[in-house]
Amino acid sequence: xxxxxxxxxxxxxxxxxxxxxxxxxxxxxxxxxxxxxxxxxxxxxxxxxxxxxxxxxxxxxxxxxxxxxxxxxxxxxxxxxxxxxxxxxxxxxxxxxxxxxxxxxxxxxxxxxxxxxxxxxxxxxxxxxxxxxxxxxxxxxxxxxxxxxxxxxxxxxxxxxxxxxxxxxxxxxxxxxxxxxxxxxxxxxxxxxxxxxxxxxxxxxxxxxxxxxxxxxxxxxxxxxxxxxxxxxxxxxxxxxxxxxxxxxxxxxxxxxxxxxxxxxxxxxxxxxxxxxxxxxxxxxxxxxxxxxxxxxxxxxxxxxxxxxxxxxxxxxxxxxxxxxxxxxxxxxxxxxxxxxxxxxxxxxxxxxxxxxxxxxxxxxxxxxxxxxxxxxxxxxxxxxxxxxxxxxxxxxxxxxxxxxxxxxxxxxxxxxxxxxxxxxxxxxxxxxxxxxxxxxxxxxxxxxxxxxxxxxxxxxxxxxxxxxxxxxxxxxxxxxxxxxxxxxxxxxxxxxxxxxxxxxxxxxxxxxxxxxxxxxxxxxxxxxxxxxxxxxxxxxxxxxxxxxxxxxxxx
Amino acid sequence: xxxxxxxxxxxxxxxxxxxxxxxxxxxxxxxxxxxxxxxxxxxxxxxxxxxxxxxxxxxxxxxxxxxxxxxxxxxxxxxxxxxxxxxxxxxxxxxxxxxxxxxxxxxxxxxxxxxxxx
Numbered sequence: 001x002x003x004x005x006x007x008x009x010x011x012x013x014x015x016x017x018x019x020x021x022x023x024x025x026x027x028x029x030x031x032x033x034x035x036x037x038x039x040x041x042x043x044x045x046x047x048x049x050x051x052x053x054x055x056x057x058x059x060x061x062x063x064x065x066x067x068x069x070x071x072x073x074x075x076x077x078x079x080x081x082x083x084x085x086x087x088x089x090x091x092x093x094x095x096x097x098x099x100x101x102x103x104x105x106x107x108x109x110x111x112x113x114x115x116x117x118x119x120x121x122x123x124x125x126x127x128x129x130x131x132x133x134x135x136x137x138x139x140x141x142x143x144x145x146x147x148x149x150x151x152x153x154x155x156x157x158x159x160x161x162x163x164x165x166x167x168x169x170x171x172x173x174x175x176x177x178x179x180x181x182x183x184x185x186x187x188x189x190x191x192x193x194x195x196x197x198x199x200x201x202x203x204x205x206x207x208x209x210x211x212x213x214x215x216x217x218x219x220x221x222x223x224x225x226x227x228x229x230x231x232x233x234x235x236x237x238x239x240x241x242x243x244x245x246x247x248x249x250x251x252x253x254x255x256x257x258x259x260x261x262x263x264x265x266x267x268x269x270x271x272x273x274x275x276x277x278x279x280x281x282x283x284x285x286x287x288x289x290x291x292x293x294x295x296x297x298x299x300x301x302x303x304x305x306x307x308x309x310x311x312x313x314x315x316x317x318x319x320x321x322x323x324x325x326x327x328x329x330x331x332x333x334x335x336x337x338x339x340x341x342x343x344x345x346x347x348x349x350x351x352x353x354x355x356x357x358x359x360x361x362x363x364x365x366x367x368x369x370x371x372x373x374x375x376x377x378x379x380x381x382x383x384x385x386x387x388x389x390x391x392x393x394x395x396x397x398x399x400x401x402x403x404x405x406x407x408x409x410x411x412x413x414x415x416x417x418x419x420x421x422x423x424x425x426x427x428x429x430x431x432x433x434x435x436x437x438x439x440x441x442x443x444x445x446x447x448x449x450x451x452x453x454x455x456x457x458x459x460x461x462x463x464x465x466x467x468x469x470x471x472x473x474x475x476x477x478x479x480x481x482x483x484x485x486x487x488x489x490x491x492x493x494x495x496x497x498x499x500x501x502x503x504x505x506x507x508x509x510x511x512x513x514x515x516x517x518x519x520x521x522x523x524x525x526x527x528x529x530x531x532x533x534x535x536x537x538x539x540x541x542x543x544x545x546x547x548x549x550x551x552x553x554x555x556x
Numbered sequence: 557x558x559x560x561x562x563x564x565x566x567x568x569x570x571x572x573x574x575x576x577x578x579x580x581x582x583x584x585x586x587x588x589x590x591x592x593x594x595x596x597x598x599x600x601x602x603x604x605x606x607x608x609x610x611x612x613x614x615x616x617x618x619x620x621x622x623x624x625x626x627x628x629x630x631x632x633x634x635x636x637x638x639x640x641x642x643x644x645x646x647x648x649x650x651x652x653x654x655x656x657x658x659x660x661x662x663x664x665x666x667x668x669x670x671x672x673x674x
Contacts, residue, residue, distance in 0.1 A: 347655040481585065
């Protein structure tokens, strides 16, 4: 009778059933048997320097690969360190599987090493959380975890595995091993609702399509492409939906960026919102005029009427619902509306467009982004992290790749520090693509030790620091709210982050002049190392995101 | 002439609102901003100065500012602004009759503030 260690059941199930090939982790005594199973079953481990990065990388892995990302953390501080990443995945609806160590069951309430009630802490920020108490049920619990992560509206799940079940052997024959990979099931909207939606779309004069993370998580580029081609509706893809169709698609409005979104929303007569929440960035739906017809498609029925009662709500997976709508809609033609929207937006964007092409001293962040884009092009993956920096990156970078321009800090948690883990995961998931990270100098501090991880695992990301020597968004917001003379905890000073990266074994450059930007990028990519180009930019520049942020926190 | 009068009346409305209108007072808060509305030739215009809750204005189209709404001509500016409608401004922008200099968001902020006084 073959005996198998409980910990090895983890690797066996994940590799053989869920086809997991990469896990993001930090080692720890409580989880040693699981780590050993990764050797046994040839699962690649990316061991980071802080568990927060492991959770964020696993979340990013799900975005870049379309499969749930897995992170493994040890008990106690390993668990608490991962919490920010788990919370971020929860608010982003990302399918993240967190496996976590635990103090031994036998030592409960004895003051065991790293003993704490992890479950009560993690439950509010996970879709599903459980402790497995029996070795032979480990595959069953893992199966439940993966199922909950991907089914319906995706989200993070948490499975606690104590040493009492990991460090004992059981006969393999007695372990019920599920053999089928987790499947994603979908629901379908009512036929009458589908026809209603099609009627509204067919009558629209100034329609606008907004796709959010639900588009990306549905991996629906084929059905989305058909829907857009047939309906003729201009579209903007946001959050993890971005790149499901390329930014340079003729109907994409990314060329007019946030201004285009704002104007489009206020002037459209029909808005088709798919997998997209009407959150604070859309003033919780208040930005949409009352007379505008709204069609919402979402996998979560609770989302359909949230913050704005939809004229038609279609519940289901984005790809499935769009496929069902395609035969019901007429071929649409809205080129005049698109031309008008572009022309109006460009009148407001004119200053930004001029900044892109004019050399500046000190370097303007918009110019910095334009120079990076000019050198790297659209066959690349861009990650952006920061406050003001995320605005400049999101509106200035264009990619033809799925999830080609990501700024997780612009998500609901507003989680600065996600840039480095996301960029690392992007490079690991798509090693053939150039990965550029535009990083604010403030947010650089949260996960910058991960340059060590990049060096150890040979992950050559090129990071460009937009260094305005401050927490820019906070600083400029404070200037509006409490005045320039009373800034508090807003300044950072000029720091040589590139030297820190060099010290960790990467490549570094310090840039202060416009003409130095592209040559520095050339050398950074040529180095083949993880690189940091520290670019000093104009500290007085404010992005439009800052006053929006400032206004959102004002109370009547 | 009509445009100058319209901008002057607008400045009075904003100044009164800064004292009497609680929602507007709260909206402008302690913001320090200079918004200029002018014609492209600079012959017509008015600068609106927001300074920690106080609103003042100066006539003329040649002032330093944080953002400017630049109209092609005074007639279009008057006809569009008097409608006080986002749609009218949208179509004027699409027709190349108005553009923004500086950060567009500040113009939006200004417009949203003006709406509170209407």
